[in-house]
Amino acid sequence: MNKVYFIGAxxxxxxxxxxxxxxxxxxxxxxxxxxxLVNKKIIDCxxxxxxxxxxxxxxxxxxxxxxxxxxESGKLVARVHTGDPSIYGAIREQIDPLEDMGIACEVIPGVSSFVASAAAMNKEFTLPDVSQTVICTRLEGRTPVPEKENLESLxxxxxxxxxxxxxxxxxxxxERLLVHYDELTPVAVVxxxxxxxxxxxxxTLKDISEKVKRANITKTAQILVGGFLGNKYEKSKLYDKTFTHEYRRGK
Structure with missing residues (x-):
């Protein structure tokens, strides 16, 4: 019997x-x-x-x-999701019952929109002295968010x-980010x-709301927030000529 492939497009x-x-x-x-959400050109092949x-x-x-x-008819099935299906992909509710039916499933990862958004601006989420943590989240809407994961807490x-x-x-x-972030914190909407x-x-948090409204952006967008969008950071140790590691001795 063929398996089902869940593909991040x-x-x-x-x-x-x-x-x-x-x-x-x-x-x-x-x-x-x-x-x-999926660009039709992706499946033209x-x-x-x-x-x-x-x-x-x-x-x-x-x-x-x-x-x-x-x-059951012996056909190969490609279930194509946008971005990477492990993030807001609603794949567990498909995979679990399929596996209960004895149908094998395989997930093929894809490029998520949050990393594509950073790439579009040539930015790096994990600048050494700015942030070494990336939080992916959403506001509650018709789909709830656990209370311990409310935006203010994160x-x-x-x-x-x-x-x-x-x-x-x-x-x-x-409004909720301003509880902890300064109003001049850089923000980008892609x-x-x-x-x-x-x-x-x-x-910045001070003006991004008005700018987004003027651009008429109401869906299919990432909101990126944090100092990584700015220009102040320390260089990493990775390529520091004085830093010794397994493959290179510092000078």
Whole structure:
């Protein structure tokens, strides 16, 4: 019996799906993709005879039934998610029942939008004396967030932050971050990172909300927060000529 491949299609640029993920899409008999987010160009490589389904129009049971019938018919299934499916991908609720049915599942990781957003600005989340921690989170909406993970609590660490699925609540995001971050803390909002119509808005907690509204960004965006977006940092020890490690002796 064939297995189901859960594929991270990357942030949007068709070239950013992994080679392994693309090879599966190319040979799959059935392709089920998250049509509300996945760039359609990414799955243009599928074979002409494959069946294509947009999961944006399907509920969980419909998706599971389709996968079950396809696998039982000996078909190879590619379940294509945006970014990396391990982050806000809702894959456990698909994988667990499929494995209970005896259907093997394999996850192929992808490039998440939060790292694609940093790349779009040539930034590094983990500058040595600025932050060595990256927090990925979201505001509660129709999907709740555990109380111990509320934004104010996470902001108390003043780490580098990537806030998903929350740009439509930018005022609320800013208000809650200001509990711990200074109003001049750098912020960037990246909409549709790596897509042809990518948009980047830079500012601080003091002015980012107004800038985002002027840019008419209401969805499909990352909010990046922290000193890593600034220009003050110490160089790492990694390439310091006086630093000795396993492969190089300091001078």
């Amino acid at each position: 990357g942030p949007g640029d068709p070239d950013l799906i992994t080679v392994k993920g693309k090879k599966i899409v190319e040979k799959a008999d059935v392709v089920i993709y998250a049509g509300s 599928r074979k002409e005879s494959s069946e294509l389904y947009n999961s944006a129009h399907m509920d969980l049971n419909e998706i599971l039934d389709l996968i079950k019938k396809s696998v 902001a108390s660490h003043r780490a580098s932050m990537a806030i998903f699925l929350s740009v439509h609540m930018i005022d609320n995001v800013v 909409q549709k990172a790596t897509w042809e119509d990518q948009k980047i808005v830079r500012g």
